[in-house]
Amino acid sequence: MPGPIVALKRAGKTFGNGVSALEALDLDVREGEFLTLLGPSGCGKSTALRMIAGLSQPTSGALQWRAGTRPDVGFVFQEPTLLPWASVWSNVYLPLRLTGVSKAQAGPSVDKAIDLVGLTGFERAFPRELSGGMKMRASIARALTMRPPLLLLDEPFAALDEITRMKLNDDLLALKAELGTTIVFVTHSVFESVYLSTRIAIFAARPGRIAETLDIEAPPVRGEAFRLSPAYADYCRRASHALHAAMGRAA
Amino acid sequence: MSGSAGRLSQWLLPLAVFCGALALWEIVVRVREIPPYVLPAPSLIAKTLVQDWSTLSGSLLVTLRITFEALFAAVIGGAGLAILFAQWRWAERSFFPFAIVLQVTPIVAIAPLLLVYLESETAVLVCAFLVAFFPILSNTALGLASADHNLVDLFDLHRASRFKQLIHLRLPAALPYFLGGLRIGGGLALIGAIVAEIAAGSAGQGAGLAFRIVEAGYRLNIPTCSRRWR
Ligand SMILES: Nc1ncnc2c1ncn2[C@@H]1O[C@H](COP(=O)(O)OP(=O)(O)O)[C@@H](O)[C@H]1O
Ligand SMILES: [Mg+2]
Numbered sequence: 076m077p078g079p080i081v082a083l084k085r086a087g088k089t090f091g092n093g094v095s096a097l098e099a100l101d102l103d104v105r106e107g108e109f110l111t112l113l114g115p116s117g118c119g120k121s122t123a124l125r126m127i128a129g130l131s132q133p134t135s136g137a138l139q140w141r142a143g144t145r146p147d148v149g150f151v152f153q154e155p156t157l158l159p160w161a162s163v164w165s166n167v168y169l170p171l172r173l174t175g176v177s178k179a180q181a182g183p184s185v186d187k188a189i190d191l192v193g194l195t196g197f198e199r200a201f202p203r204e205l206s207g208g209m210k211m212r213a214s215i216a217r218a219l220t221m222r223p224p225l226l227l228l229d230e231p232f233a234a235l236d237e238i239t240r241m242k243l244n245d246d247l248l249a250l251k252a253e254l255g256t257t258i259v260f261v262t263h264s265v266f267e268s269v270y271l272s273t274r275i276a277i278f279a280a281r282p283g284r285i286a287e288t289l290d291i292e293a294p295p296v297r298g299e300a301f302r303l304s305p306a307y308a309d310y311c312r313r314a315s316h317a318l319h320a321a322m323g324r325a326a
Numbered sequence: 327m328s329g330s331a332g333r334l335s336q337w338l339l340p341l342a343v344f345c346g347a348l349a350l351w352e353i354v355v356r357v358r359e360i361p362p363y364v365l366p367a368p369s370l371i372a373k374t375l376v377q378d379w380s381t382l383s384g385s386l387l388v389t390l391r392i393t394f395e396a397l398f399a400a401v402i403g404g405a406g407l408a409i410l411f412a413q414w415r416w417a418e419r420s421f422f423p424f425a426i427v428l429q430v431t432p433i434v435a436i437a438p439l440l441l442v443y444l445e446s447e448t449a450v451l452v453c454a455f456l457v458a459f460f461p462i463l464s465n466t467a468l469g470l471a472s473a474d475h476n477l478v479d480l481f482d483l484h485r486a487s488r489f490k491q492l493i494h495l496r497l498p499a500a501l502p503y504f505l506g507g508l509r510i511g512g513g514l515a516l517i518g519a520i521v522a523e524i525a526a527g528s529a530g531q532g533a534g535l536a537f538r539i540v541e542a543g544y545r546l547n548i549p550t551c552s553r554r555w556r
Binding site (some may be wrong): 125128129130148150154156158160168169172174181292 | 439474476477479480481482483484485490494495499
């Protein structure tokens with residue numbers, strides 16, 4: 076078994092204003108897993124994810140990449156954050172464009188990414204013409220264009236309605252099964268974390284750290300059957316319990 | 327049906343209100359027998375406009391040309407400086423105070439000085455430029471800084487250079503702000519030009535609109551004055 080793609084070694088983050096968002100965080104991201112960071116808001120989940128993306132530097136500790144340096148990573152924000160003046164196609168092309176790949180060369184990758192999220196036919200639509208769920212799909216397609224080995228998502232579905240969220244959860248699992256991408260997913264929903272993950276890291280707040288991790292043994296592509304199974308209910312209960320224990324300890 | 331009715335009220339209603347206001351003005355002047363050097367009737371203004379069109383149109387052209395030249399210079403200077411500020415923070419810290427000092431100094435205070443230093447037409451141009459410059463600078467700077475911070479992160483994630491960030495993110499994000507500044511700046515450039523022309527007074531050889539206003543004012547030729555102010 077090869078080592079983790081990236082390992083956070085006692086990583087800490089204290090912001091300029093003195094807020095200590097993370098303290099001595101130890102976290103491995105393993106090849107092929109769907110890792111969820113679960114915790115109440117303000118416990119440092121986004122900070123940890125941004126550290127992995129290289130958007131934020133740890134103020135103590137370090138990150139160890141298996142490849143020596145950070146590979147390409149895809150990042151999906153809580154909001155779709157599309158360029159409002161550009162079509163879906165141009166938005167999905169953006170990462171390749173920024174790395175200097177021509178439109179013609181990028182064409183197949185962009186079309187494929189759009190196809191993967193089910194937006195074929197909407198290439199020329201502008202973000203304002205899309206529903207919230209479709210905007211998020213475009214945002215995921217953009218994160219996939221470079222085919223990153225690691226995909227990071229920060230509460231991507233938190234602003235969507237329940238039904239859209241369930242659909243996108245299923246589609247994300249199908250995507251992962253097809254591409255084999257390693258995923259780190261941030262959420263504050265116990266149900267979402269259990270439904271999606273192969274492993275859950277439960278955060279405690281102030282300062283942020285991992286209180287407990289929970290492995291989920293379930294088939295990679297799940298569905299209503301899993302959602303209604305006793306195993307799902309049992310995992311939810313355990314995750315919820317661990318979360319409350321972590322929060323109680325913090326309070 | 328509702329579409330044509332909507333269009334009707336969109337054009338017809340404002341037109342009717344405008345004509346009504348003019349009619350009311352005309353009636354008040356006639357009924358109260360207000361002398362034209364206090365308040366000329368709209369009909370008299372129109373008549374004067376037609377009579378003096380040959381001199382007025384020339385002056386109008388002079389003032390408009392100066393206004394557009396000043397606006398053009400303000401766009402180049404204002405937007406250019408805003409881009410400079412966005413790319414280099416030290417440039418913003420060093421030069422923004424100057425821009426603010428210029429902005430808070432009333433143009434009527436600077437105009438006489440400029441008229442001493444420069445030829446009158448150039449002075450008028452510089453005055454119009456100075457008042458149009460700031461709204462374009464500050465609006466564009468605001469627009470360049472308004473880019474979504476998550477999108478900025480995305481550009482950083484893909485190691486995009488500051489130049490690429492400017493081209494693909496900050497400039498498009500700033501466009502609506504810039505256009506807002508342009509609208510304000512356009513109106514101010516005209517006002518700046520006229521104020522400077524007035525300050526130039528009889529020294530103004532350019533014979534712009536304001537020169538005619540001042541000249542007519544001396545002769546108590548109010549219909550010409552008010553026509554220019556409209
Ligand atoms: N740029 C920043 N400057 C100062 N404090 C920050 C910054 N970003 C986050 N924080 C603080 O760090 C803590 C963790 O934030 P975050 O990682 O966003 O939490 P989460 O994503 O779990 O809700 C919070 O208390 C937040 O206020
Ligand atoms: Mg967050």
